[in-house]
Amino acid sequence: MNNTTAILLTLGINLAIMVALNWGKSFGLADIMLDAVICGVMTVVINVFFVRHYVTRALANKTLPTNLPVSRMMMRLPRNPLLLALLCALFFGLLTPLINGMIFILLRF
Numbered sequence: 230m231n232n233t234t235a236i237l238l239t240l241g242i243n244l245a246i247m248v249a250l251n252w253g254k255s256f257g258l259a260d261i262m263l264d265a266v267i268c269g270v271m272t273v274v275i276n277v278f279f280v281r282h283y284v285t286r287a288l289a290n291k292t293l294p295t296n297l298p299v300s301r302m303m304m305r306l307p308r309n310p311l312l313l314a315l316l317c318a319l320f321f322g323l324l325t326p327l328i329n330g331m332i333f334i335l336l337r338f
Contacts, residue, residue, distance in 0.1 A: 235279045243268045269325030270318040277314040
């Protein structure tokens with residue numbers, strides 16, 4: 230899997246959203262926290278569909294490893310990529326600004 234493509238696509242989309250929402254004004258704490266939510270959600274959605282594309286292609290080419298360890302948590306996740314993306318987006322959409330807020334408090338931003 231080519232991680233560089235996924236990373237550059239994610240960075241480009243997140244940067245475009247940040248610039249579009251804040252064009253012509255300075256960034257404040259609220260803008261950074263909103264961007265953290267947007268980046269958390271967009272990153273998950275992009276990555277879920279990138280991974281699905283590569284796994285589907287590996288399955289078709291029979292190049293996917295067969296001796297992978299089984300994880301109980303992974304077995305409980307939805308198999309539908311849209312539901313998985315929504316579940317992960319909700320989780321990281323809440324977690325990303327929470328962590329950013331804790332860092333801002335720690336650094337007295």
